[in-house]
Amino acid sequence: MNLSKHIRAKANRKLQINNALPCLAALVLVLLLSVPTSFAGDFRAAVVKENITPKVPKQLLGYGARLSEGILDSIYHQILILDDGESTFALVSTDICVLSPATYDQVAKLVEQKFGIARSNFWWSVTHTHSAPEVGAPGLPEAFMGERYTHPIDTNYTDLVTTKLLAGIERGIKELAPASLGVGWGHSSANINRRAKDIDDKAFLGMDPDGPVDRKIGVLKIVHKEDHRLMVTVANYAIHGTVMGGENLQISGDVQGVVSKYVEEKSGAPMLFINGAAGNIAPIYSVYPNARAGRMNQFRRLLGDKILMANEDILKYEDQVSFSTSEMEFLTPMKEGLKWPEALNDYIVDEKGTAKTIKLPVRFLNINDKIGIWASPLELFCEISNEVRERSPFPYTFYYGYTNGWLGYMLTEEEWKYKGYEPTVSPYVPSAGTRFGEAVLSYLESELKSKQ
Template identity: 50%
Template sequence: MTLPSIRFNRNRRRLVVATAVCSLLAGTVRGGPLRAAAVTIDITPDQPKMLGGYGPRESTGVHDPIHHRVLVLNDGEHEWVLASSEFCVMSPELYETAAVRLATEQGVDRLGFWWTLTHTHSAPEIGPPGMAEVYLPDRYDHAVDETYTTEIVDALLAAIAEARAKVQPARIGWGWGESRANINRRARDVDGSVRLGMNPDGPVDRRIGLLRVESTSGDLIAHVANYAIHGTVLGGQSKVISGDAPGVVSAYVEAQTGAPMLFVNGAAGDVAPLYSVYPNPRAGHLSEFRFLLGDRILSAAAEIAVKHSEVHLDLEEIVVDLPGRSGLELTESLQVFGGRDSAGKESVRLPVRLLRFGEDVAIWSAPLELFSEVALEVRARSSAEHTFYFGYTNGWLGYLLTDEELPLGGYEPRVSPFGPGAAPKLAHQVSQYLEGDSN
């Protein structure tokens, strides 16, 4: 695995894709004709599996099925493949395995392949564990199910091949929705301690970033919904397989529209669902998220106007060197992400993907559980009216907290390879890139 060197200028390695995109606002957009397709496939195992997200536990049944969902955009020269899968976390190594196979078997450029996970804590583990094993070794005293992991990658590549074979003339629009289905989870006590719970006064991002893809005749091809929410309605006592809130909401929207909906989690590092860690779906009000979030997605998506047929889409990858946690020790497969700064202190090389639709839309992604304040800062500083953050994308390197929260303790600092200064540096450098400022 190799990572590109970071350079904040307009001469980076780049994949430029001309596609047809429509904005809610008028703008100057130019590009080539878009072709698109989307598929949803069931990947629910028919045998018990070790579940990810909490302590080791084996599934005893299925509450709702889990899926791969894939959207392919193609302008006749380049492609953007967005895959959303209902699992908790995956190692960057697993992403690279899939990316290499996709490039070899189907000719899809790695830069054009984004694989994001919804972060449900009630789906099977997929290995290898990567960063999770560094900080949570007690959860991995059993063998990784390599057979199921291979089956999952095989199924993903098959879904991508199916979508690529079905592309048709299309157009795309974007917009915002809002839902109060989430809440800050960094609970405070009078002694100053912080633990997982609910913090009604804490920061939280309640906006829903939306993409709507249609055929040129107006038939819906797919929705993409970007919202920050932990997949933890079901807690560690639950042993049923489930897509949790993201999966239930996706299935509901699909049933209402007849087209795939890719749920892409946002900056959910300090954000929980309104009902969290319950022992079963009924106790956790799981079905109510269809109303709390699903109906909000449907109503907002219905307002998206699809008028423009062309836009310039710009996709890039950069690596940001961030301060690392003191004493950071990475496993062999993660060594590529470690390093030292000029003072000899630990650093983490964080890969970031960035995507622009003309002047109106900017999307950035990282293999992180990012605290919401960081994504909110980037959005506030961006000149693009629609700036979305895609979390849990192309792997998982743990939590990235703000400098204010890092010294307060709690669960998240224990599962983070990053040190003080990482959050402001990431926000600053991503914002610089989005504004085209190399200084």
């Protein structure tokens, strides 16, 4: 392996893997962002819900530009705070479509300043509903779909979302209580591959019942230590928030919001919905004009009940929990002809005389050397995360997509030849997906696991 000149020795020991030049052997190197603790501590947790439903019409994000007309259901921050006696970790699930990494960076800085939570310990995931307001500047989507962003940035709503998030974290820290952790799997057939193909082998957005899919539900179950009452469920499932299409003008959490509300009502405790590798995965009912036409409530049975069943099957808990976070940067060439937004210049390496290189951040969370969670700001194709899970050294490996920003679609190399929508909104070269999966696996196997 060749050491990249892009690897920089930093105080936080950030890892980099250099995949910048196609002519070089792909992957390089790595240093841990943080050193894992060597003992399990006194585990505490708290969960907070903050309503971020606007009171006035807002520009909705997910299809063409459109102004909201009313509210179908409220949207929220669901905030989970974990503390193992050594450090504090914040996981946020927000009912919006996508988020610019630049917006994440701004909020992460505030979180660290106000609460001392390191950037690597603050994960902001969005559910990917296509019926919620825009938050912050467009970021990378503007490079592909500029016609959707001719209106001004809504700074008032962005400020509201930020203020509510900070307030929720503050409250969660104050409400930390002794907890125990359980983990398990569920299964749901609520989703389907959306890369339909006709006899000309050209892909279009539709349904492919024979295409790759990920129907596993990864469940974290956190209970009160003293009596094992449910405190919070974290459900990880890959599905686009597109039961309702562009005709819908009502604010809604879409399928993720409906399922979260249902699970909370039935279980008596909040649920964080964390999307997975949904780049090529849609709900089985998709892009309908309204919730009734799209059978939205049926997802309570199709997915909500499956999460509840998985939760009930988790009967063993760990009182002593330790966790560590780390990060790598995957460097890969940028697709030719793409005009990269200046606001995201921290996410590229621009060398004289060479193609621009994207710096794609990937986060890792290791819990008790048993649960390995990795996250990225991608709409990832499920084949990549499926393979990582199958080959991972951890008994439980979860992928959290749409996390800490949005840096486009990452396809498998095989899917590029079928063209369609997703390649047009990908900033990467076709070979990136294969190399990315191998880089993540290499990290899990050789770096993260070996530190325990």
